[in-house]
Amino acid sequence: MWRILPSHLNVLVHQGHLYVPLLFDPDIARESHALISQGGAPEGAAGGSGSAAPPALLAVGEALFVPAVGVSSLVDNYARLFPFEHTERRRTLRERYSLTADLFGVALDPTLVTIIFHILPHFLRREGLRRRPRLTEGEILDLIRNRLPTPYHYCRQAREFLDVKPLQEALQRLERAASEPPPPPEGLMPAADVRAWWEEALAALLLAEERTRLLQELESREHWAAAQEGRLAVLLQVAEKGCLELDGFGFHRLKGGRGYRLYKRTGPYALQDYYGRVYLFPDCRVAVHTRGRLRPLVVDHYKHPFLRRQASSQFICVGPDSEDLTFSARNAIQVIEEGINTLLYSYDRRRRRGYHRLDPLPGMMRLVDFEDYRLPPDHPLIVSGRVEVTNRET
Amino acid sequence: MSDIQIKPADRPKKSQLPLPLVLEIIPGQAGEGLVVVLEPGSYETSTLRELCDQALKRSDYSIEERQILEDIKRQLKGGKLLCQGRDIDAPVQAFGTVEETEAGEAYLYAPVRAIKPQEGGASP
Numbered sequence: 001m002w003r004i005l006p007s008h009l010n011v012l013v014h015q016g017h018l019y020v021p022l023l024f025d026p027d028i029a030r031e032s033h034a035l036i037s038q039g040g041a042p043e044g045a046a047g048g049s050g051s052a053a054p055p056a057l058l059a060v061g062e063a064l065f066v067p068a069v070g071v072s073s074l075v076d077n078y079a080r081l082f083p084f085e086h087t088e089r090r091r092t093l094r095e096r097y098s099l100t101a102d103l104f105g106v107a108l109d110p111t112l113v114t115i116i117f118h119i120l121p122h123f124l125r126r127e128g129l130r131r132r133p134r135l136t137e138g139e140i141l142d143l144i145r146n147r148l149p150t151p152y153h154y155c156r157q158a159r160e161f162l163d164v165k166p167l168q169e170a171l172q173r174l175e176r177a178a179s180e181p182p183p184p185p186e187g188l189m190p191a192a193d194v195r196a197w198w199e200e201a202l203a204a205l206l207l208a209e210e211r212t213r214l215l216q217e218l219e220s221r222e223h224w225a226a227a228q229e230g231r232l233a234v235l236l237q238v239a240e241k242g243c244l245e246l247d248g249f250g251f252h253r254l255k256g257g258r259g260y261r262l263y264k265r266t267g268p269y270a271l272q273d274y275y276g277r278v279y280l281f282p283d284c285r286v287a288v289h290t291r292g293r294l295r296p297l298v299v300d301h302y303k304h305p306f307l308r309r310q311a312s313s314q315f316i317c318v319g320p321d322s323e324d325l326t327f328s329a330r331n332a333i334q335v336i337e338e339g340i341n342t343l344l345y346s347y348d349r350r351r352r353r354g355y356h357r358l359d360p361l362p363g364m365m366r367l368v369d370f371e372d373y374r375l376p377p378d379h380p381l382i383v384s385g386r387v388e389v390t391n392r393e394t
Numbered sequence: 395m396s397d398i399q400i401k402p403a404d405r406p407k408k409s410q411l412p413l414p415l416v417l418e419i420i421p422g423q424a425g426e427g428l429v430v431v432l433e434p435g436s437y438e439t440s441t442l443r444e445l446c447d448q449a450l451k452r453s454d455y456s457i458e459e460r461q462i463l464e465d466i467k468r469q470l471k472g473g474k475l476l477c478q479g480r481d482i483d484a485p486v487q488a489f490g491t492v493e494e495t496e497a498g499e500a501y502l503y504a505p506v507r508a509i510k511p512q513e514g515g516a517s518p
Contacts, residue, residue: 125425128496132426134458247425264423318512337422338512345476345511388479 001074007192012065013185016072017054018194019065032057032064060188071184071194075201093206111260111290111327112239115251116140118329123249123264141231147246150233154240158232167218174211181205254289259327263287263299264336266343270375270382270389271305273358274349278382278389279373286316286339290327296339303368305347305354310368317355318342344390412438413502415486416493417445419475420507421465427505428455428462442482442489446475446506466508473510482506 005011005020012019022028036059058065079086121135124143135143181204185197238244242253248265263285270278285299296316303310306317316339325331347354356368381387412434420427430449437445455463475482477489490502 121425123423123425132429132458133456134461322512333422338510340423341509342512345509385478390479392479 002191002195005191005195007190007195009191010063010188011191011194012058012060012188013071013194014058014065014187015054016070016184017067018069018071018074019054019058020068022057022064022066029064033059071198074198075181075205078202089202090206090210093203093210109239112242114327114329115260115262115290115332116235116238116244119262119332120244120246120249122329122333124247138231141234144238144244144246145230145234148234148237148244150230150237154233154237155229157236158229161232161236162229164218164222167214171211171214171218174207174214177207250285259290261287261289261299262332262336264340266340268381268387269344270387271347271358271391272349272389274352275359276377277359278375278377278379279358279370280375280379280381280387281343281373284343286336286343288332288335288339290332292326294325294327294331294335295322296335296342298339298343303356303370304343305352305356305358305370306342307368308355316342319346347391349391411500413492413500415445415490415502415504417442417449417486418503418505419446419449419466420505421462421469422508422510424462424465426462427507428459428466431501437486440486441484442477442486442504442506443475445486446482469508469510471510473508475506476509477504477506 010021022032036057054067056066117137117140121140124135124140126132126143181201182197184201185193242260244250248267249263250265251260251262253260264287265283265285266281267283268280270280272278281304282302284302286296287299288294288296296318298304298307298314298316299312301310301312302314304316307314308317318338319342322335322338325335347358349358352358356366356370358370360366375382382389414434415432415437417430417432418427419430428449430445430452432445440448450463450466480489482489486502486504490504492500493503494500
């Protein structure tokens with residue numbers, strides 16, 4: 001916008017609105033002055049209509065001005081209209097106040113926080129059968145630490161992270177900078193003056209946002225400083241690697257920032273067909289993606305009556321009652337469980353619903369064959385109960 | 395001459411002695427469930443279903459246990475209780491396995507899952 005407003009051009013700021021000169025046209029000028037003299041529009045910069053809407057036309061001397069834009073919107077909507085330039089200005093400010101050099105804090109993705117502290121505990125099993133209170137954040141990290149080795153590199157990072165001094169210094173530097181945006185100017189002035197105000201107001205807005213961000217980070221780090229360094233090392237490790245598996249539940253970050261894939265292993269299980277013959281199905285991972293609608297899928301190369309073909313990453317046919325759910329801890333748990341329950345407990349050996357049947361009719365063309373999964377009725381895995389026949393009663 | 399070593403059984407043997415029963419009702423695929431301990435002599439004549447029904451009707455649970463109870467009841471809307479893939483209309487002795495605490499005390503353990511099977515068979 002500043003390119004079309006030369007610095008020497010006089011503009012008018014009136015009641016929070018930027019007025020630009022009306023291009024001279026003798027007919028329009030005549031009609032406009034006639035309109036103003038009849039009281040159709042207030043004359044003079046100091047004159048106001050008294051209503052919320054800005055006057056459609058203002059005259060200062062012989063010059064006519066028309067409203068262009070609200071001056072505060074120049075600041076407020078800058079990020080939306082010019083996102084790249086906004087990012088560049090923010091980067092420049094961070095450099096100017098040395099905010100980027102000191103901050104090596106781990107940005108904890110809110111989705112990752114939900115997965116670690118709200119979904120993972122649902123699938124974890126602790127030792128013993130004593131009364132088990134709900135796990136706190138620190139206890140969850142302890143559980144992970146006890147089962148997964150933490151490299152030294154993350155312990156060192158945790159020590160650096162717990163040192164909040166650089167962050168406090170950065171905040172002090174910001175305190176010295178102007179925090180309140182100056183009020184918009186008023187009256188007739190060169191466009192350069194309006195631009196100077198705009199630059200100052202924009203910088204104040206960006207610094208206020210930076211201050212909020214730093215305060216949140218400081219609060220977060222002080223919270224973690226109270227916990228043990230080892231717990232933080234675990235968190236840093238998980239945040240950086242973006243993957244974990246415990247007690248058959250796991251997750252990993254998808255490429256290109258497309259969220260996470262959460263999964264739960266089914267373990268081996270067996271299904272019966274109409275004639276009571278047993279089929280052993282291998283372990284597989286039933287997963288959901290955190291982006292978009294939650295739908296259960298089998299990650300591994302797999303075949304099952306409720307999967308369309310033998311392939312990897314196939315959505316499970318869970319039936320028409322499934323809801324359209326988006327990501328939250330409760331919804332993700334529900335959808336993963338629906339997927340597992342479908343594979344393990346939902347094949348009705350009499351009704352044989354699904355894409356495929358375990359026991360096809362004679363002469364029926366088989367797109368997916370389960371003969372290789374068949375076990376003899378006295379197979380040790382079944383007789384000993386190590387592998388459950390999960391659709392015996394469903 | 396080396397001593398003869400007897401290999402322990404892979405699976406715990408069914409108990410012949412009166413033992414306390416540890417009944418765990420697990421909602422869906424959760425890792426942990428609602429744990430109820432029954433003294434010897436108080437459960438032998440009941441089916442596992444009767445014991446589960448009694449456990450689910452109790453009202454003296456802690457806040458954490460009540461949350462698990464809610465999860466179980468949610469699964470049971472259209473779902474059922476299964477132990478080792480079977481219905482639970484049989485005496486508990488048919489399901490339980492003998493396990494030991496860290497202190498070496500034996501108990502009969504019966505894990506029951508509240509499962510809500512899906513309809514399946516139609517693409518979502």
